[in-house]
Amino acid sequence: MATKQRGRPRSFDREAALERATMAFWEHGYETTSITDLTDAMGIGAPSLYAAFGDKKTLFAEVVESYAVRYGSFGARALDEEPTARAGFARLLTETAAVFTDPSHPRGCLMICAAVNCATPEVDNALRERREANIAGFESRIRADMATGELPPDTDPSALARFIGAIIQGMSQQARDGATGAALQGVADAAMHAWPA
Amino acid sequence: MATKQRGRPRSFDREAALERATMAFWEHGYETTSITDLTDAMGIGAPSLYAAFGDKKTLFAEVVESYAVRYGSFGARALDEEPTARAGFARLLTETAAVFTDPSHPRGCLMICAAVNCATPEVDNALRERREANIAGFESRIRADMATGELPPDTDPSALARFIGAIIQGMSQQARDGATGAALQGVADAAMHAWPA
DNA sequence: CTCTTTCTCTAGTGACCGCTACAGAAAGGA
DNA sequence: TCCTTTCTGTAGCGGTCACTAGAGAAAGAG
Numbered sequence: 528m529a530t531k532q533r534g535r536p537r538s539f540d541r542e543a544a545l546e547r548a549t550m551a552f553w554e555h556g557y558e559t560t561s562i563t564d565l566t567d568a569m570g571i572g573a574p575s576l577y578a579a580f581g582d583k584k585t586l587f588a589e590v591v592e593s594y595a596v597r598y599g600s601f602g603a604r605a606l607d608e609e610p611t612a613r614a615g616f617a618r619l620l621t622e623t624a625a626v627f628t629d630p631s632h633p634r635g636c637l638m639i640c641a642a643v644n645c646a647t648p649e650v651d652n653a654l655r656e657r658r659e660a661n662i663a664g665f666e667s668r669i670r671a672d673m674a675t676g677e678l679p680p681d682t683d684p685s686a687l688a689r690f691i692g693a694i695i696q697g698m699s700q701q702a703r704d705g706a707t708g709a710a711l712q713g714v715a716d717a718a719m720h721a722w723p724a
Numbered sequence: 725m726a727t728k729q730r731g732r733p734r735s736f737d738r739e740a741a742l743e744r745a746t747m748a749f750w751e752h753g754y755e756t757t758s759i760t761d762l763t764d765a766m767g768i769g770a771p772s773l774y775a776a777f778g779d780k781k782t783l784f785a786e787v788v789e790s791y792a793v794r795y796g797s798f799g800a801r802a803l804d805e806e807p808t809a810r811a812g813f814a815r816l817l818t819e820t821a822a823v824f825t826d827p828s829h830p831r832g833c834l835m836i837c838a839a840v841n842c843a844t845p846e847v848d849n850a851l852r853e854r855r856e857a858n859i860a861g862f863e864s865r866i867r868a869d870m871a872t873g874e875l876p877p878d879t880d881p882s883a884l885a886r887f888i889g890a891i892i893q894g895m896s897q898q899a900r901d902g903a904t905g906a907a908l909q910g911v912a913d914a915a916m917h918a919w920p921a
Numbered sequence: 922c923t924c925t926t927t928c929t930c931t932a933g934t935g936a937c938c939g940c941t942a943c944a945g946a947a948a949g950g951a
Numbered sequence: 952t953c954c955t956t957t958c959t960g961t962a963g964c965g966g967t968c969a970c971t972a973g974a975g976a977a978a979g980a981g
Binding site: 555556557558559639640641643644645646655658659683685686687689690692693694695696697698700701703704705706710713714716717718719720721722723 | 752753754755756836837838840841842843852855856880882883884886887889890891892893894895897898900901902903907910911913914915916917918919920
């Protein structure tokens with residue numbers, strides 16, 4: 528496959544450029560990151576950006592997809608790999624505290640932050656849908672443990688899932704406000720005290 | 725006092741205009757709300773806005789101060805009036821669930837939302853400082869109950885205060901994402917299960 | 922070599938941004 | 952009445968926004 532291209536070859540690494548665009552959007556959000564910011568960060572000219580990635584919205588959609596795979600999959604993995612919902616969410620929140628303050632990339636969560644105060648409805652909706660899908664995933668993991676009797680039958684799975692979602696969103700904001708990883712771990716520990724007996 | 729003004733009198737109600745500016749900033753955030761958005765919402769021309777309120781940053785500062793008094797004081801009141809920290813925070817979170825979804829104004833919290841992805845450092849810092857001051861207030865209320873023995877001595881007041889702050893910030897985001905008041909009350913109830921025994 | 926294809930660079934497009942100069946309108950003071 | 956003061960409306964400032972036309976550069980095909 529991948530027969531040799533005909534014309535002049537691209538002069539930059541598309542994946543590396545996408546990664547740099549991800550960092551820019553992650554740091555500053557969708558609207559606040561200008562095309563000039565992006566071309567500066569990616570080290571290419573505007574026409575190259577448009578030829579390789581389409582317009583700003585399309586580039587952002589690709590960034591979000593790449594981000595979800597690279598940086599947003601640890602939570603689903605924790606819920607999947609741990610034997611109980613309790614253990615899964617405890618691990619998820621601990622890893623969240625670490626990832627949200629990891630100095631190798633911007634703080635907090637791109638899917639939570641990047642479309643706040645966003646006047647472009649497609650972008651706003653796309654990220655909201657991902658957040659809602661995450662919470663729905665939390666709820667189904669909780670329901671699974673209720674089915675096995677691991678969680679008591681009077682558990683409110685929707686409320687508990689939303690609670691975890693709220694904690695993660697709050698941790699993202701506090702990471703942006705400068706909270707340390709240890710402080711976020713304290714929030715995670717406090718949250719797990721709310722777990723049903 | 726208030727001697728009669730000399731020149732042509734102002735043709736609009738300054739307080740009503742400020743309230744409308746508050747709603748606009750609350751709904752769309754600082755950067756996303758343009759001067760044209762503001763003059764449209766306030767029903768005045770740009771020169772009148774600048775004459776009455778200074779520039780955009782100064783207007784926003786006045787909006788934030790007015791917002792803090794009008795819409796942001798219920799929390800401090802709850803902590804002040806209830807006999808215990810537990811009762812105070814339970815009331816605070818219940819009122820938060822109601823206020824964040826009150827249909828008479830935009831959803832969530834202006835101090836939490838309006839400066840996310842904000843490229844103007846003064847605005848960003850001003851709101852961050854208010855958020856940190858709120859959490860510091862939570863911590864001192866918790867310490868007061870530790871001093872009376874109402875809360876156990878092994879309580880981590882900083883972590884508990886940050887936890888409550890994270891919950892409120894998460895509730896604000898979820899209110900913006902369309903969560904009902906009942907759903908937010910569920911989050912508040914779940915959070916209170918984390919309260920120290 | 923020439924021809925075709927594809928990318929890159931320069932230099933801009935119209936639209937909107939925060940903000941304001943200026944002239945006219947509406948009040949009090951003399 | 953006329954002057955001073957203050958506000959309002961028009962109209963536009965320079966700057967940045969997302970985006971692109973057009974020309975040249977760099978590759979393969981013949």
